[in-house]
Amino acid sequence: MKVKSSKDFKLQRDVEYGTPEQNETVKQIVATIKKEGDAALLRYTEQFDRTVLTATELRVTPEELQAAYSQVEDSFVTAIRAAAVNIRAFHARQKRSSWMDLQPDGTILGQIIRPLKRVGVYVPGGTAAYPSSVLMNVIPAQIAGVPEIVMVTPPATGGKAGIDPYILVAAAEAGVNEIYRVGGAQAVAALAFGTESIAPVDKICGPGNIYVALAKREVYGAVDIDSIAGPSEIVVLADDTAEPAYVAADLLSQAEHDTMASAILVTPSQSLADSVAAEVERQLRDLPREAVARASVENHGAIIVTESLQEGIEVVNRLAPEHLEVVAADPMGLLGSIENAGAIFLGPYSSEPVGDYFAGPNHIIPTNGTARFASPVDVDDFIKKSSLIYYSKEALLRDGETIMELARREGLEGHARAIQIRLENEAKGGAEDGE
Amino acid sequence: MKVKSSKDFKLQRDVEYGTPEQNETVKQIVATIKKEGDAALLRYTEQFDRTVLTATELRVTPEELQAAYSQVEDSFVTAIRAAAVNIRAFHARQKRSSWMDLQPDGTILGQIIRPLKRVGVYVPGGTAAYPSSVLMNVIPAQIAGVPEIVMVTPPATGGKAGIDPYILVAAAEAGVNEIYRVGGAQAVAALAFGTESIAPVDKICGPGNIYVALAKREVYGAVDIDSIAGPSEIVVLADDTAEPAYVAADLLSQAEHDTMASAILVTPSQSLADSVAAEVERQLRDLPREAVARASVENHGAIIVTESLQEGIEVVNRLAPEHLEVVAADPMGLLGSIENAGAIFLGPYSSEPVGDYFAGPNHIIPTNGTARFASPVDVDDFIKKSSLIYYSKEALLRDGETIMELARREGLEGHARAIQIRLENEAKGGAEDGE
Known part of the structure; x- marks a missing residue:
């Protein structure tokens, strides 16, 4: 890597x-x-x-x-x-x-x-x-x-x-x-x-x-x-408190999916970067899906060394990854700065497979940078909303003129008349009397 | 009409x-x-x-x-x-x-x-x-x-x-x-x-x-x-308590938008159907956008007479209209049966322009039958969600074996190993000691 x-x-x-x-x-x-x-x-x-x-x-x-x-x-x-x-x-x-x-x-x-x-x-x-x-x-x-x-x-x-x-x-x-x-x-x-x-x-x-x-x-x-999913992605943002073997294993768990999958480590720590690179190579060697994972890390993987953790967060926000692991001294402290990530895994025990299979949040998550505007699958994806308007006579009499003003400014006289006919009729004694 | x-x-x-x-x-x-x-x-x-x-x-x-x-x-x-x-x-x-x-x-x-x-x-x-x-x-x-x-x-x-x-x-x-x-x-x-x-x-x-x-x-x-909007639509579901002049005015307020707009009355009342047809013709004659509205009602408008109000609701649910007005003796009583409608206007004073301009609900509403699965524009359209997973060591030790079982059944050994390496390492004394 x-x-x-x-x-x-x-x-x-x-x-x-x-x-x-x-x-x-x-x-x-x-x-x-x-x-x-x-x-x-x-x-x-x-x-x-x-x-x-x-x-x-x-x-x-x-x-x-x-x-x-x-x-x-x-x-x-x-x-x-x-x-x-x-x-x-x-x-x-x-x-x-x-x-x-x-x-x-x-x-x-x-x-x-x-x-x-x-x-x-x-x-x-x-x-x-x-x-x-x-x-x-x-x-x-x-x-x-x-x-x-x-x-x-x-x-x-x-x-x-x-x-x-x-x-x-x-x-x-x-x-x-x-x-x-x-x-x-x-x-x-x-x-x-x-x-x-x-x-x-x-x-x-x-x-x-x-x-x-x-x-x-x-x-x-x-x-x-639903959305059309792209290849799966993981970004691990880590400082030097991270265990290299865990980080490498998590990167590979994503890389084994697909030769197009992408596994990226972002860290300000050169020593973590080097240890993870070595660990990835070591763990790759006896992975059953080695060929797939190797193609993935070689073509779509990267270890990116940043000036600071803050710069690392900026890189993450640009990547807008499907999965983000934050393995740092105080991961919760960084959460406020993470603008774009589909699922955020915090701390050393929140390995991505925990979320893939078991924890509860959905594992169908926006890929390909669309976490900038899209969200994991959830209950909202299976509902529809209808607006409800039950306007009272009192409210219509009060607001009718304003509504007509707006309709007429848009050149929609028919809209204004739908209000006007009610105002005129109600002034004459109401709908019950007909016209 | x-x-x-x-x-x-x-x-x-x-x-x-x-x-x-x-x-x-x-x-x-x-x-x-x-x-x-x-x-x-x-x-x-x-x-x-x-x-x-x-x-x-x-x-x-x-x-x-x-x-x-x-x-x-x-x-x-x-x-x-x-x-x-x-x-x-x-x-x-x-x-x-x-x-x-x-x-x-x-x-x-x-x-x-x-x-x-x-x-x-x-x-x-x-x-x-x-x-x-x-x-x-x-x-x-x-x-x-x-x-x-x-x-x-x-x-x-x-x-x-x-x-x-x-x-x-x-x-x-x-x-x-x-x-x-x-x-x-x-x-x-x-x-x-x-x-x-x-x-x-x-x-x-x-x-x-x-x-x-x-x-x-x-x-x-x-x-x-956002979604690609089609021509605007209104369906009025009315019984014989409805005022024909109001219904006609509301139909025309939609018809004047666009020759492709659709204005439909659904009613079990033949007498309402006939009166509304006459009213539409009367009101059309001095509407500034008469030509547009006339083309709309002639090509895309309809007055549909049903056997019953219940059958009317079935027609409405099939149409899944952008705007639905319900003008009936007890409109709230029908609300539970209305499955598909983008915005629902209840009662004689809830003329569609009230919602188009003023009441508060959004006027950008799913068209072309998509109210079956889509919703009016709302705050949800401008947010994104991220899942958060902060798994504790205790939880990982408890659930790790189950997660590995599921990963291995899917042939994803790398996923299982990301968990296993943690379980093994923690058994040896934890991440702090390295490997």
Whole structure:
């Protein structure tokens, strides 16, 4: 891992929008599903997932869900239940209520908060199938009160059941009971527009490959989508109180995700920088995913030595990382200066995997510098708000002239007249008398 | 206005994405601004707005802002101040605090809420320049605590100052003091990427023409954007207690916006349907914007007669209108059944213009059926959240094995080792001793 001065560090951001061919393919898949429904869905599943299904086989049965439990270790079930308890407790604190402001003249203003009605969660297949991500997508929707949560996930090539039992158990533990074995752009299109077998949803979330990402972008507007996640990132901001072996292990836990993942140490301590570089090399050597992690740290990793901890915070704020660990003498004292970071881990025991799996906060966090304006997935992502206006007659008579003044300045006489007709009619004795 | 049965009513939704040529033009403008900065910005302003400016003339001066007050009526200033008071009071209720959950073992979990740092508000020129929209975009950002709010608006063709004084006064009253006379896709690109004269922002909001909408879509990801608004819509759900003249006036207040605007009455009362149809025709005849409103009601308006009020609510929920008026014997009694509506106006005195200008709730509301999953602009649109995890040593020792179990089931050994190295080291006497 290269150690460099903050002077020589230049921030790079790439956003993947797919090739023109990929975009064209996705557009065509989405249009075909919209037009042909199940028939197209089954055809694409055969073509892309090499799995021949009938429409009635699309949905995972209660028996299959039950059977999945016998295919996983009890220790896994125990662990995922413990994680679910923590994730529920954290997200329950985010739940908000509708409110009303009752005014002395009888006017009521308010904000009504309601859950979305139906949400679709995409779960990738293969090695990118993470049971923990099932919990992180489903539980906030549940806490929000979404009554219908549906999951789609591609069948393993060639099989019929073919869904990872860990994923099925996580879904069952999270409380999802509507699961379809479809994946790719065709699954996203089915969720957005509905088919004979799958009713359309209001929002689609969850990660996927480039085709899934492009399909989500394509259907956005017809339904809501979550953000399109980029490669995972960690920045560790540390002073010389940090244990180099811990820092190195945390950097590698991010680097092992993906050759595109980024792991960066920012420190004012040259000696910490050197020790972490050595520790990374030492720990890399017997990591099962060494090749991935090595490519990640070599191409996207960095150890940046700053003049001061303060300058380190400035670097962090420019990076706006998905995950930030602050390992310093007084991490809480630095919190006020950290403007941009999706999730902030403080102190030597808050290793990133604690948050990835267990502590309770969501592990779906804005990447690629978008923590400047975006937030981790939470209950707010699964609600919608409506404004409420119940204006009293007294209030309208009082405010009517002012409202008309503003409408007329904007050249909207029809707006003014909607008020005027009421003021005139009420002066004549009220709506009850008609005109 | 045509009266039809709910059986014959079919919902249509169109989303405008621009022509391929418009998309190409916008892509080119955005790329050029990104590369050439001010020079390109001035060139495009000359080309599209026929206004020759130097870089130092881009920003509106404090003297111009002051001078705008002498060009508007005192009654306007009074009215806009009264509206601003109400809008501030309503949005202040949406402000949320960071929170922490302190656990007995010393662990702290939390959610940090911070304002975005810099927000850009686009204000269209010409007849679409609405002072009220300036308040509706700026005040929620202010309440959120955004320290830098910057406005862009195209100069009137040929002039140098050339900005509508009502817009300038609204901006000054809202507290915006950084205003640039640029518009179109070039202004959006300047806000997103910055130029020598305009520092880049974190989020761009506000309405504009198709070029502005496409430019916002193009820069999304580099910065956040608000939603792309469609034509305005009103649905009035009324029973026979409604005053036909009021209902007709409210429908027309929406129809006068735009030939694409949609005004729909849903009622179980055939007699109300007939009276409103007659009233609409009567009121249309002497409306200044008759041509616009007539085109709107003829092409996008409808009076839908339902079997019952309950069926009317179902129609409303399918329409998911931007604005919904409920004029019925007991409007509050229907509120619980209304699932999808951006803003809900209850009772005979809650005419839509009351909310457009004055009551306090935001008038930027999801259109085109997106109230199924989207919400009116509010303080939440100008904040970002960060998760906080301060795990205690005791908690890590307790939960470490469970976290490792979950990491290993996902094949992420590096994640497990980040925990394991701590557990092993702490067993040996803690981080203080090193390895």
